[in-house]
Amino acid sequence: MALASRSSAFIVWNSNRINNKSLGLLCVVPLLDACGVQQIDDILAERGVTDCPSSIGESSVEPDRSTNADASTSTSMGAMSGSGTSSTSGEPSSSTSGSDSTGPLPPVCGDGVIEGDETCDDGNDIPADGCQECARDSIVFVSSEVYQGYALGGLYGADQRCRSLAAKAGLDRFLTYKAWLSTPAMSAADRLVHSRGRYMLVNGLVVAQNWDALTSGTLENPIMVDEHSQSQDSAVWTGTLASGQPAVGSEFCEDWDDDSGLLKFAGTGFSTSVDATWSFFEQGGCGSELRLYCVEQQGT
Ligand SMILES: [Ca+2]
Ligand SMILES: [Ca+2]
Numbered sequence: 092m093a094l095a096s097r098s099s100a101f102i103v104w105n106s107n108r109i110n111n112k113s114l115g116l117l118c119v120v121p122l123l124d125a126c127g128v129q130q131i132d133d134i135l136a137e138r139g140v141t142d143c144p145s146s147i148g149e150s151s152v153e154p155d156r157s158t159n160a161d162a163s164t165s166t167s168m169g170a171m172s173g174s175g176t177s178s179t180s181g182e183p184s185s186s187t188s189g190s191d192s193t194g195p196l197p198p199v200c201g202d203g204v205i206e207g208d209e210t211c212d213d214g215n216d217i218p219a220d221g222c223q224e225c226a227r228d229s230i231v232f233v234s235s236e237v238y239q240g241y242a243l244g245g246l247y248g249a250d251q252r253c254r255s256l257a258a259k260a261g262l263d264r265f266l267t268y269k270a271w272l273s274t275p276a277m278s279a280a281d282r283l284v285h286s287r288g289r290y291m292l293v294n295g296l297v298v299a300q301n302w303d304a305l306t307s308g309t310l311e312n313p314i315m316v317d318e319h320s321q322s323q324d325s326a327v328w329t330g331t332l333a334s335g336q337p338a339v340g341s342e343f344c345e346d347w348d349d350d351s352g353l354l355k356f357a358g359t360g361f362s363t364s365v366d367a368t369w370s371f372f373e374q375g376g377c378g379s380e381l382r383l384y385c386v387e388q389q390g391t
């Protein structure tokens with residue numbers, strides 16, 4: 092009976108999310124989770140991405156990164172191409188790797204070449220143009236969709252949902268997105284890239300200046316804006332403390348993929364908070380329909 096209830100829950104979710112896509116996939120009850128994730132993969136494939144990951148692998152990130160990185164680099168470079176020879180001007184490289192040792196030359200921030208730990212290099216001193224000190228801004232949004240905590244399909248399924256939402260909203264580099272979500276064995280801090288760049292809402296407001304600020308327990312603006320720039324005042328599945336570590340003591344909805352149908356709980360945050368409760372506020376029942384935080388990932 093638990094399975095039957097999951098089936099109906101899935102169908103409701105499915106009809107809400109993929110209502111007129113006619114993807115031609117038929118879900119068989121024992122394969123609900125796998126099928127749900129597969130359908131999200133197919134949504135991504137419909138948008139021209141055929142290399143959907145079988146795990147949270149970087150192989151899916153690389154092709155997407157290269158194309159978008161090229162695009163953003165060319166536009167930003169184009170915008171500043173006329174302005175002087177700034178090869179050694181501002182924006183010094185923040186990677187302080189030893190200057191006089193034997194290894195390869197350290198990256199030079201400002202030379203227009205993305206290298207080393209740089210995720211962009213627009214060669215200018217303009218901080219709020221999406222590339223600051225050779226670190227690119229990352230978008231973070233709260234999902235416009237809601238999900239039952241036990242039916243996310245695990246961390247991978249949650250990540251796929253973020254990618255699907257980002258793709259449908261037309262966000263760049265949508266395949267890179269991951270959910271701010273932990274299990275006891277895999278923390279958000281371990282899963283997500285610790286960017287030197289800013290974390291931004293899609294409406295341009297700054298959430299945090301970098302990863303350390305994001306995980307400091309205080310945000311500049313709450314992550315209450317979804318991928319379509321709409322406000323969402325809502326509880327959010329996280330299983331994660333503001334530090335990025337798992338919210339120990341909660342049940343994580345059986346790694347966000349609970350087949351038991353039993354009443355379980357998991358850690359939630361609140362989207363309007365700017366203190367540590369943005370990530371962990373209280374535990375919520377896994378049958379509740381809550382949102383996800385989705386975070387764009389920069390290069391490894
Ligand atoms: Ca460079
Ligand atoms: Ca810049």
